[in-house]
Amino acid sequence: MPALREAISAHLGASRGVRCDASQVFVTSGTQSSLELCARTFADAGDTAWIENPGYLGALTAFRAAQLRTVGIPVDASGINPSAVDWHRNKPKLIYITPSHQYPTGTVLDMTRRLAMIANAKAAGALIVEDDYDSEFRYEGPPLPAMQGLSRDAPVIYLGTFSKTMFPALRTGYMVVPLNLVEPLRSVLARMAPHGRVADQLALADFLRCGQFGLHLRRMRRLYHSRRDVLLEALQQEIGEFVTVHGSSAGIHLSLQLREAQLVDTVIAAAALDAGVVVRALSAHATALRPHGWNGLLLGYSQVHEASIAANVHILAGVLRAAMTIVGRSQQGSLV
Numbered sequence: 001m002p003a004l005r006e007a008i009s010a011h012l013g014a015s016r017g018v019r020c021d022a023s024q025v026f027v028t029s030g031t032q033s034s035l036e037l038c039a040r041t042f043a044d045a046g047d048t049a050w051i052e053n054p055g056y057l058g059a060l061t062a063f064r065a066a067q068l069r070t071v072g073i074p075v076d077a078s079g080i081n082p083s084a085v086d087w088h089r090n091k092p093k094l095i096y097i098t099p100s101h102q103y104p105t106g107t108v109l110d111m112t113r114r115l116a117m118i119a120n121a122k123a124a125g126a127l128i129v130e131d132d133y134d135s136e137f138r139y140e141g142p143p144l145p146a147m148q149g150l151s152r153d154a155p156v157i158y159l160g161t162f163s164k165t166m167f168p169a170l171r172t173g174y175m176v177v178p179l180n181l182v183e184p185l186r187s188v189l190a191r192m193a194p195h196g197r198v199a200d201q202l203a204l205a206d207f208l209r210c211g212q213f214g215l216h217l218r219r220m221r222r223l224y225h226s227r228r229d230v231l232l233e234a235l236q237q238e239i240g241e242f243v244t245v246h247g248s249s250a251g252i253h254l255s256l257q258l259r260e261a262q263l264v265d266t267v268i269a270a271a272a273l274d275a276g277v278v279v280r281a282l283s284a285h286a287t288a289l290r291p292h293g294w295n296g297l298l299l300g301y302s303q304v305h306e307a308s309i310a311a312n313v314h315i316l317a318g319v320l321r322a323a324m325t326i327v328g329r330s331q332q333g334s335l336v
């Protein structure tokens, strides 16, 4: 609905520094369907698509389903870090990235790398697919605008979703495409079965236009901020010695890198689940066979009441201590 496209373009301009008008905004059934559309419309079977490694498995699934050749590009503490060899040997058509809060590690792509990525993508004729899934929630540091708005002709397709700001079952997201891609995307969509729920879209447009969405965001930002603070405090007290925290400045999850290399994150995640705490292993987000070097845990905190955060961290600390004891024993055994 045009009203929703207008409202989204106004919201993105004001809150994410995205440069667009409503004609560039396409409403979809969420990021997953945006990714499928990107793969179908802007690449051909056999083309190369880069994905952060570790990365978002939803992107991997969408690109593989479109028969793209996926290449996992390493992520370090400053975000995705392609080498000159990657640009030369694995020249991409699509580059999927989560620069504002890398999924799953939570790292932020620094400005030098953002500008280099845009320049190199232009030179390679590649399109950057910027998934800005949770950056309405930023708790510290200066505002971090989207890459899409960094330069007027940045070759960026910007993806957003209401899954985090509202709720996932709404199944509503959006793509903002460069002006020259508006017609190609429109003609692909015209050949597909009609989709989209008019009543939901009009209600959402009203919610954005009348200012309630902004109020809701501010309220949720405050709530998630205080949950995050409680979590950081509990982590520091209980397991600060075992882990390095990444990605706590934004979003609704953070990651813990395990300092002891002999701890296996999938084993810790399974033991935590047995004890009643859901955490995800970073190594389970591998997008390539190439090892990514992240051994740790992803912790979501938006849905956990402050009152139970410390108790959950205490359980996780028990799991980690038990695992450290086993590692310690086996190290002593190997010394004997």
Ligand SMILES: Cc1ncc(COP(=O)(O)O)c(C=O)c1O
Pocket (backbone or CB within 6 Å): 029, 030, 031, 032, 033, 056, 098, 103, 131, 133, 160, 161, 162, 163, 168, 172, 173
């Ligand atoms: C990296 C990333 N992007 C996007 C989404 C949202 O996807 P969707 O809009 O399909 O619900 C998620 C949800 O978990 C995510 O982790």
